[in-house]
Amino acid sequence: MYKTDEIIHLKKHEILEWPGDYTVLKGYVACKTAEHLVYFAKQGDTIMIPEHFSQGLLQFQVKEDTTLVSLPEEKPYVMLERRNVLKNRLMASLIMRVRFFSIPAKERLYVLLFQLGREIGIEAGTDCYIPDVLTQKEIGDYISCTREYLCTVRKQLMDEGWIDKGKGWKLLGWERWKSHWGDRFLEADNVLQNSEESLWIEPELRFHAGTSQK
Structure with a gap:
């Protein structure tokens, strides 16, 4: 890992630790809390690491060699608008x-x-x-199931025509995916779009999730 005044280069699995606003120039960044995935950022996405979240509540881990640019300080109203959008995105993801x-x-x-x-x-x-x-282990951890159960469900998705039978994860018929599963994200998207409200999480908030398998 090395850092210049504006550009940050991180190796796969390293953690972005400096509070601030960043745009991903290359690679993928996973935002996680309590070892659970919150969201992914890709090339062109902007992420924010607030001061009080640098103590462990949120973790930003790169999933391949990644380059980011640190965004400069701007006029207060510009920064406020940008950060409200980023805060709302995080709130929607936590919902x-x-x-x-x-x-x-x-x-x-x-x-x-x-x-x-x-x-x-x-x-x-x-x-x-x-x-x-x-990895399959990470996916199993994120959905709180064993590797064996994940393999069973993966085969079911293949048999039902939701994913390709080859290696990796290829979602077949993306429009069908959106029509069947998109409503799960509608309310969270409404939170994300409501940029006029100040939606944020108090520093003392701690995120807990259940771990049942089925």
Whole structure:
């Protein structure tokens, strides 16, 4: 890991530790809390690391060699508007995370794959390919199930025609994915779009999630 005045280069699995606003120039950054995925940022996305979250509540880990640019200080009203958007995005993602653990493990995998498709997916024809940034263990950990159960559910998704039978995660019929699973994100998206309200999380907030398998 090395840092210049504006450009930061991180190796795969390293953690972005400096509070501030950043734009991803290359690579993928996973925002996590309590070892649970909150959201992914890809090339062109902006992320914010607040001072009071640098103590461990949120963790920003790069999933491949990644380059970021530190955004400069701007006029107060410009920074406030930008940070409200980023704060609202985080709040919307945390709302989704709370809902996530109230549904069965099979549905959690559907929702996780749809989230990855929305955030970092690469559309190819009618399908959506998810870059190879998560191991099967990480996916199992994120949906709170064993490796064996994940393999079972993965086979079911293949048999049902939701994902390709090859290696990796290729979501077949991306429009079908959006029509079936997009409503899970509607309320969270409404929070994200409501930029006139000050939606934020108090420093003492601690995130807890259930861990049932099915």
